[in-house]
């Protein structure tokens with residue numbers, strides 16, 4: 095075996111990559127596993143999107159490499175989506191970059207702005223990819239606390255006390271995964287001011303704003319945001335298109351251009367048909383969001399029942415595709431989820447996957463039918 099690069103020595107395989115192998119093995123042994131672990135939407139994408147994908151296969155050039163910046167119509171559809179849904183004006187020429195899913199954007203942004211030894215502020219709990227990518231680039235993650243008693247928002251007084259001289263990026267993610275917490279207007283103003291004062295790029299990762307969330311917000315709506323912020327967004331959860339891999343990055347020309355310099359050296363564009371389908375999805379009417387959320391609302395009520403059956407508590411005001419539930423005080427997250435898998439064949443995610451502040455919590459996904467969730471309740 096050739097020795098792996100130093101950068102790999104501090105990075106584990108992604109939790110779900112490992113755990114889903116174990117779950118698949120249990121299934122192959124005949125265990126009737128119910129998967130409430132991962133947030134991969136099981137509902138259909140918009141019909142028109144699938145139709146356009148199919149219909150565009152015979153278009154001239156459909157099989158060719160595509161532009162590194164996506165089709166101009168896709169960038170326009172993204173700018174229109176931001177204008178209609180978030181009341182944010184963006185130039186489709188210079189302030190929008192389509193991505194192959196938003197996850198890859200985390201790497202591209204980090205490669206564009208981080209040098210070895212730079213520091214990055216990362217939420218704890220939070221999406222594990224921010225920390226993993228930071229370590230892959232030999233930069234240093236500085237995990238900042240999010241606590242339930244603070245409504246899962248950062249404490250800026252504590253942040254200002256840190257040595258911020260080498261901090262280049264701060265990741266934020268509201269509506270927040272895994273807790274479902276939302277941010278306030280005051281928070282967005284504060285984080286922008288914090289970024290400006292300390293010369294830190296603020297990146298808001300925003301894939302959950304349309305799931306069980308009454309007021310979708312983009313950080314770009316706030317005064318001064320374009321100077322110091324980027325925002326990632328995604329069609330994965332909003333339009334049930336996780337496997338299509340369509341995301342986007344928005345921000346000012348200079349920041350977007352820096353990311354394009356990385357990205358254009360890494361992939362060779364998004365498949366034409368997927369772009370055509372994505373354009374249709376982005377044009378969906380209000381009805382799409384109403385019907386999507388009516389399904390998730392019913393599922394969430396059932397998941398609440400399941401959580402109660404497992405003696406967990408939860409916040410009814412939380413948003414998003416998951417229920418974040420608190421365990422009785424003496425229980426540990428991983429022991430609890432292992433037990434639930436063993437005794438009930440139900441896979442849920444331990445809160446510790448998202449950082450040390452996730453200890454004592456578990457995450458249930460809403461990506462399973464009512465029937466399946468009812469079966470889980472019956473088992474418990």
Ligand SMILES: Cc1ncc(COP(=O)(O)O)c(C=O)c1O
Nearest residue numbers: 195196197221271299328330341
């Ligand atoms: C917080 C957060 N950001 C980003 C992503 C990546 O989404 P995608 O790459 O499908 O756009 C996920 C996926 O689960 C997520 O939970």
